Amino acid sequence: MSKTGARPRVLVVGAGLAGTATAIRLLHFARRPLEIILLERRADYRSAGVAYHRDGNPWDYVFNIQAGRMSVFREDVLDFVNWANQEADRRKWPRRWASWKFTEQGPAPRRIFQDYLDDRLAEAARESCSGVVLVEADGEALDARRCDRGFEVTVRGLAPHVTEGLRPGALPDTLLLDADHVVLATGLELREPPFAACVAGHPLFIRNPYSASAIRTLTALPADASVVIVGSVLSAYDTAGLLLRNGHTGPVRLVSRSGTLFRTYPGTHEHGVVRLPRPGILMEPYRGREEFLARVRTAWREACSSVREQHPEIDSVVVAERVAKAWEPYLPEAIDFIPSEELRCLLDEFSTGIAALRVGAVEYTMEIIERAMRPEDGRVELVGGRVQEITPAPSGRLTVSLAAQHERHSFEADLVVSNFGRESDYAKVGHPLWRSLVRSGVATPHARTGRGVEVDECGTLLDSHASPAGPISAVGVPREGDEIVRHGRTGAFAFNLAAIKNHSVAVAAHVVEQLELRRDGLHQLAARHPQYRSYVSNPEEAVRGALEESVELEVRRLASRERNRREALDSRLHARIRSMGGLPVLPTGVPRDERLIRAVVNRVAVERLNNVSVTPRQLRRQLGLEQAELPEE
The missing domain is CATH 3.50.50.60 (FAD/NAD(P)-binding domain)
Incomplete structure (x- = not known):
């Protein structure tokens, strides 16, 4: 300090x-x-x-997700939408968006x-x-x-x-x-893709599609130019969509190792959480990749079927997303059985597919892509394979060489766009x-x-x-x-x-x-007794009630954006903790210091604020944050 x-x-x-x-x-x-x-x-x-x-x-x-899920505050789900409708300075926005009424399910730039x-x-x-x-x-x-x-x-x-x-x-x-x-x-x-070593810095190769220079290149591209986009994830749809909205007529190839396309969210889609039983079949010893994947497929089919039967109100398009998120609490146990080397290989091989199960894209993005992929249009094509090399062609264009299953092939392009190959x-x-x-x-x-x-x-x-x-x-x-x-x-x-x-x-x-513990001289004590972070209950109901009320006050303080409200809640919380006196609410061997009790209360409040087993709207109701007024003294 x-x-x-x-x-x-x-x-x-x-x-x-x-x-x-x-x-x-x-x-x-x-x-x-x-x-x-x-x-x-x-x-x-x-x-x-x-x-x-x-x-x-x-x-x-x-x-790619609805505007209603973009609030920076999970406990205030509509904050971004309300800001966009009521506070944003629209004077320099284009006409389409300047008059736009943002909704929870709709798009936003x-x-x-x-x-x-x-x-x-x-x-x-x-x-x-x-x-x-x-x-x-x-x-x-x-x-x-x-x-x-x-x-x-x-x-x-x-x-x-x-x-x-x-x-x-x-x-x-x-x-x-x-x-x-x-x-x-x-x-x-960023990781520099090895397949692009020969074209790094080449004017027909875009390494970062979200750079100002890339946007200038894409918007100035001749309408009939042939384009290859390496990757078929959401960033690829941005690039393809920009070209198509600008009237592009030439062929656009999305090159994908996995051949994955993301789903389009229904127009009425809302984020939701379902609960599923523990997939016990995944908690068996790891006996090899194929055997494990067979178990995953069996459990997945059963889980999807269960969601369809028990929740007929859920659109079939988002059933996979519901199952993927419902499984998250169980996956650490299943992952623990997989050897590290195998786990790395599985993540590398299936990361794009897993991403497509967990999240889709809004109709605004996907509609124009899907339309251009139809046979009667044909401007956009999904090409399966792994890019082996990109090299300058004698024609002045770029040659993209692919390996697909047991064959190799190549084609030329007027522009190649490489989506993020990040170094993890x-x-x-x-x-x-x-x-x-x-x-x-x-x-x-x-x-x-x-x-x-x-x-x-x-x-x-x-x-x-x-x-x-x-x-x-x-x-x-x-x-x-x-x-x-x-x-x-x-x-x-x-x-x-x-x-x-x-x-x-x-x-x-x-x-x-x-910082507070260190300033109070308690950091060494806390380090020696890491269990002070635990929410240690006492059988006396009075103690449990006092701790619970303290946590509720702390949750509201953490969620409050106004200084006066936070300070009022902090004062009430301080008084409530002091009223507990010397009651044994901390582990044996840890002094009954009010500041340590406060740290315990804060930890529990953070855990509740970060509860992902419910939707943000459910969380807000669960924590009592719908009430705008301060609790009465």
Whole structure:
């Protein structure tokens, strides 16, 4: 911790969706002075990242899911829709969207999400407690090393006036920044596809379809040009849809290793959760891939049939999604039987197919693609196979060579677009910050899946001995492997808004809790007794009632965006905890300190706020958040 009386500092590395969402929660949760530095190396990615930044998202690029699922607050499901209808500045929007009435089930342009996150971040800063400040800084984190305070981070491009306490770094144009806690929200890491080595930098090859230069190339392309899009996932539909809406008449080939196409959500589709029994057939010892896949297919057919019979109101198109999500609580147990090497192979082979089971796309995106794939149109074709090589052709075009089953073939194209081949193995990630963290042992590549890094249940990085590596956490993509084995969440993880929302709540609450305990001199005690986090019930009903009421107050405080309301709830919560006196609500050997009881209450409140067994709307009702007024004294 910084010197006595000094304001603690949290450095959030990455200001895209994950970093901004976490900063918003930090601003909401902090009850004492705190400096939050939100660091971003690309100014155009601030409050957006690769998925939502305006320069790479034309107005026709819409969310693949319905607008009603895009709120940054899971406990306030319609916040984004209400913002778009009531608060958004539409003066520079095109006519179609400027007059659009956004609905829960309808589409919304991705590019306006940047404005939404900007507004919600500014609101959170305005409504933060006294002494809590937000610093939005431009710069790139290159290294992070442990120090007495927490971590010393080497930053390139950071203006000296941004914050106090900077020192020159060892590298030219770098500064050293001390932080009490570091949150890594670095987003996806690109992997250069080996099949494109011969065309890297070629004007007819687009490596990043969400770059401003790619959008310019696509919109200026001759209408009769032949186009190959490597991949058939949702980003491929953006590219194809942009071409088709601009009147493209030439052939567009979607090259897919798995031959997967995503489903179109019905116009009335609502997010829902069903409960299914534990698929016991999956919990048997692993006896080989084919035998395991046969068991999966059997259990899957039975589960889908059960949903159709028990829930006839569910559209058949989304039955697969319901089953995939209902299975998530059971998958960690099933995954535990699979050897690591086999698990990695299964994830690599079936990741696109799993993603297509878990999520679809809105009609606005898919309608034009499906129409162009019909035989009477034929402008879009799905081609099965793995791209082996892309090379310049003597004609001046590009040759795409494919391997499909036991044969190879090739064709020429006027333009080739490669969708995101992201690097999920952090032993191979090339960014200097992650290279440094892995090399020093602060970060450990995820052993079971080879995806992301090892973290504990709070998102804290684990070292090679499976111990917390210090006050450093991760949100979003770097936690992919942990999400798979801990929560059974598979497929389409790079832009998984639901997971990011839960990460932002849990990490922000944990960071604030740790800083408070450390400032109060209780962090060593808490570290010696990790069970203090447990919600330890006492048989005395009075104690259970007091704890339950405290948790309800804390849930409402965490979910409140207005400072006055949070402070009023905090005051009531403090009084309620004090009224418990010396009652034994903590494990044996842990002092009955009110501040530790408060940490227990906060942990339970976070778990309830992040409950994924119900829909966001059900969660809001379940937690009593529909009531706008404060509980009476």
